[in-house]
Amino acid sequence: MPTVEPLDVWRILKGAGVKRVLYIVADITGKPRGVSFHIDEAKRAFNEGVPFDGSSVPSYARVHESDVLAEPDPSAVYVEPWGKTAWVFCRIADPPSAAARDPRLLLERAVDKLRANGYAATIGIEVEFFLVRFEGGRVVPADEGCYFDVQQPPLKVVERIEAAARRAGLGGSKVHHEVAPGQYEYNLPPLDPMRAADSFLFLKHIASTVAGAHGLRATFMPKPFWGVNGSGAHVHLSLRALGENANGGNGSMGEIGVLCLAGVLKYSKPLAAVAAPTVNSYKRLIPHHEAPTRLVWGYANRSALVRVPRYGSSIARIEVREPDPLMNPYLTLALLLTSALKGLEEGIEPPEPLAASAYDVSGTEETPSNLQAALQEFERTSYELEVPGELASAYLEVKKREWREYIEAAGPWEKTWNRITDWEYEKYL
Secondary structure, three states: OOOOHHHEEEHHHHOOOEEEEEEEEOOOOEEEEEEEEEHHHHHHHHOOOOEEEEEOOOOOHHHHEEEEEEEEEEEEEEEEEOOOEEEEEEEEEHHHHOOOOOOOHHHHHHHHHHHOOOOEEEEEEEEEEEEEEEEEEEEEEOOOOOOOOOOHHHHHHHHHHHHHHOOOOOOOOOEEEEEOOOOEEEEEEEEOOHHHHHHHHHHHHHHHHHHHHHEEEEEEOOOOOOOOOOOEEEEEEEEEEOOOOOOOOOOOOOOHHHHHHHHHOOHHHHHHHHHOOOOHHHHOOOOOOOOEEEOOEEEEEOOOOOEEEEEOOOOOEEEEOOOOOOEEEEEHHHHHHHEEEHHHHHHOOOOOOOOOOHHHHOOOOOOOOHHHHHHHHHHHHOOOOOHHHHHHHHHHHHHHHHHHHHHHHHHHHHOOOOOHHHHHHHHHH
């Protein structure tokens, strides 16, 4: 692949009329953090990097070693479709202690290891979200629609989100009303894992901005309303070996695809800590409402944790249904790829595919019941998934604090698991 020169990218942006460049790093939770430069001042940062206070961004540094340098990735540039601002995603370059905590670098390493073993991955993400508004001080869905409903006015807002994403270079997508009132879906098209993670964050920015311009809020909170479907961020993973689809065909998964999904199932409990990363996530991961609760897989089975889409006889990918839209995409995709590769390396045997509803099956392992349980699994096995100790510790510190804050504000999980609390709306909406 030809090298992308940073100054060439800068010249293209300036020539295209871009006025400001926003250099982005993602914190430990996946929230974009950044600094904005005028296009003329941005030239130097493209070449020399972006300094920032790492102690003020969760995960990167302590106060006595807080000078951190981020390196712009010239292949990860996105231009807002309504203005003249470009986002440029960065990796941590220095010091080494901060780089070890960089989720983006973890994903780069996972991709490199997969490639070294002869595989390339393509990732697509189904991003579900709610459009909501405030009514009498309460959060309510923007409509009362249902799956594939074409009569709801907010669908026009989602079509404008899709159009903005397409103009920004994220690719065209079908959009449609999902099962719950006010719930919609945009599909990020298949991309390499790094571009998929960057695009996921930029899409959320686009959706929030467009919805806000129409008097609505796009929320990626996994379960904003009890008793209806929550929002997932289903990850579609396709592996290629020597340029060929390695997942299977002719109506069933091949050996490589089966081993891959077996690894995902084996490590799905620690994966939950990053794929379903909030207290609210586990109010989505309950039986029914198309949310996975059993560590099973199946063809065309939306109750399973891993679904193998099968339309006709075509088999091209696996769908991992555990993640939700508040995930850190770099951490989640890194652990997902590592899990899949371990399935291949270790020859992990999967269970038989499930042809029934997973909710009606007993005697199978289940997803963690809450964030605390998922964090315990992550703490116990993160080293097996090749997460650097510094990064694992930083993530656990942030998420354990989140769990404690919820318990202190809302009460014990056993008494609050079946309702959406004010604390969750304030934290995640």
